[in-house]
Amino acid sequence: MSDDGKTTGKYIAPLNRRRFLGGVSAAVLSASTLRSFASTPNTSEGVSLSAGPRPLVRYPEKRELIRVHTRPPHLETPFEVFNESVITPNDAFFVRYHLANFPTNIDPETFRLKVGGHVDKPLSLSLTDLKTMTDAQEVVAVNQCSGNSRGYFEPRVFGAQLGNGAMGNARWTGAPLRAVLNSAGVRKGAQHVVFNGLDKPVLNTTPDFQKSLEIDHALSAEPLLAWSMNGVDIPFLNGYPLKLIVPGYFGTYWVKHLSEITVLDGMFTGQDAYFMTKGYRLPDNDCHCVEPGDAPSDTRPISRIPVRSFVTSISTGDLMPVKRDIELRGIAFDGGSGINRVEVSIDNGQLWQQAKLGNDLGPYSFREWRLRTQFPVKGATTVRVRANSKRGETQPERATWNPGGYHRNVVETVEVMVS
Numbered sequence: 566m567s568d569d570g571k572t573t574g575k576y577i578a579p580l581n582r583r584r585f586l587g588g589v590s591a592a593v594l595s596a597s598t599l600r601s602f603a604s605t606p607n608t609s610e611g612v613s614l615s616a617g618p619r620p621l622v623r624y625p626e627k628r629e630l631i632r633v634h635t636r637p638p639h640l641e642t643p644f645e646v647f648n649e650s651v652i653t654p655n656d657a658f659f660v661r662y663h664l665a666n667f668p669t670n671i672d673p674e675t676f677r678l679k680v681g682g683h684v685d686k687p688l689s690l691s692l693t694d695l696k697t698m699t700d701a702q703e704v705v706a707v708n709q710c711s712g713n714s715r716g717y718f719e720p721r722v723f724g725a726q727l728g729n730g731a732m733g734n735a736r737w738t739g740a741p742l743r744a745v746l747n748s749a750g751v752r753k754g755a756q757h758v759v760f761n762g763l764d765k766p767v768l769n770t771t772p773d774f775q776k777s778l779e780i781d782h783a784l785s786a787e788p789l790l791a792w793s794m795n796g797v798d799i800p801f802l803n804g805y806p807l808k809l810i811v812p813g814y815f816g817t818y819w820v821k822h823l824s825e826i827t828v829l830d831g832m833f834t835g836q837d838a839y840f841m842t843k844g845y846r847l848p849d850n851d852c853h854c855v856e857p858g859d860a861p862s863d864t865r866p867i868s869r870i871p872v873r874s875f876v877t878s879i880s881t882g883d884l885m886p887v888k889r890d891i892e893l894r895g896i897a898f899d900g901g902s903g904i905n906r907v908e909v910s911i912d913n914g915q916l917w918q919q920a921k922l923g924n925d926l927g928p929y930s931f932r933e934w935r936l937r938t939q940f941p942v943k944g945a946t947t948v949r950v951r952a953n954s955k956r957g958e959t960q961p962e963r964a965t966w967n968p969g970g971y972h973r974n975v976v977e978t979v980e981v982m983v984s
């Protein structure tokens with residue numbers, strides 16, 4: 566079960582009453598919407614019900630990953646990888662592209678990063694220039710797709726029906742973005758910075774994939790121009806040879822094969838601003854949510870990752886021994902304040918036990934948690950996990966909804982049988 570019966574009931578009400586016949590509502594009406602009501606999927610399993618078969622496939626530099634689609638490649642990390650290590654291995658890291666005309670071969674000798682627009686001195690930097698012009702910095706940070714877990718939305722929404730594997734945690738090394746911007750000399754009046762990579766649309770009527778950050782964010786200590794992932798070159802499909810890292814922000818900003826940085830003295834508009842002005846937007850309210858099927862009146866670009874946690878050591882359907890010491894394990898993360906507390910319930914949410922946090926790899930990283938406990942009685946039970954961030958944010962008991970299927974951070978549940 567996702568969430569619980571009550572949540573499902575709440576969703577069924579608007580479905581029956583109204584809203585599903587016009588405008589944005591069409592985006593959530595499909596045969597499978599109805600199917601997902603008939604058999605409510607679990608939050609960590611069951612995505613294949615709505616997504617159809619998801620075979621394992623093998624791409625260059627990658628182990629077998631879950632195929633979401635192929636053109637362009639969209640691959641998900643099998644969830645058990647997150648139980649193996651708190652750093653996601655490069656060959657297991659998920660892959661997401663929007664445009665089918667993506668590069669398949671980049672010469673590191675001739676590759677250049679262009680920095681231009683509203684600057685004093687436009688730059689054209691080789692990889693060697695980048696590696697030598699400033700001190701390299703390192704950050705361990707989670708790259709999570711905005712649509713991670715979209716496949717669990719009820720009612721369903723358009724877009725890739727992702728499970729929970731469109732995320733990963735890696736150690737990134739690169740040049741601070743602000744050092745590079747400063748050497749280009751950002752001029753007074755700069756407002757936004759636009760990032761573009763080497764992938765292109767197949768048709769010129771399709772928008773390019775470009776993203777922008779506000780100038781203060783771009784000049785803050787956070788963003789990095791990374792050439793290394795977990796100590797080696799970034800795998801090709803993850804953005805070789807250069808990737809924008811925006812710690813704490815959703816993966817959509819982490820532009821791959823980054824080749825062009827443009828400082829603007831105004832807003833980022835036009836066809837190529839599509840992924841800022843039309844896509845990757847959330848309802849502009851406190852919960853970033855609307856009633857299922859509603860269209861938000863105002864939207865804003867998605868930004869920081871809300872606090873989230875997962876159990877990684879068990880999955881739905883597992884058999885657990887009664888009255889025996891066991892250790893539950895998992896991960897928690899947020900958008901850059903760090904994890905304060907993780908609590909686990911093994912009795913359908915009545916009692917919550919505090920888990921022990923593992924090594925602190927910094928506020929942008931997965932934080933491991935462990936809990937030694939015993940299941941006291943036989944029978945079916947639900948394990949739940951919830952995290953609290955250092956800035957006091959918690960996870961919702963019930964899933965919120967938005968038309969893009971973004972930002973999911975409901976308290977996760979795992980159904981087990983104790984015997």
Ligand SMILES: Nc1nc2c(c(=O)[nH]1)N[C@H]1C(S)=C(S)[C@@H](COP(=O)(O)O)O[C@H]1N2
Binds near residue numbers: 708764819
């Ligand atoms: N050049 C380029 N960069 C991109 C994208 C893209 O389509 N093209 N997709 C973005 C999105 S939405 C995500 S979730 C991440 C995925 O990063 P990964 O493929 O390295 O896991 O890349 C981001 N950067």
Ligand SMILES: [Mo]
Binds near residue numbers: 711816
């Ligand atoms: Mo994404």
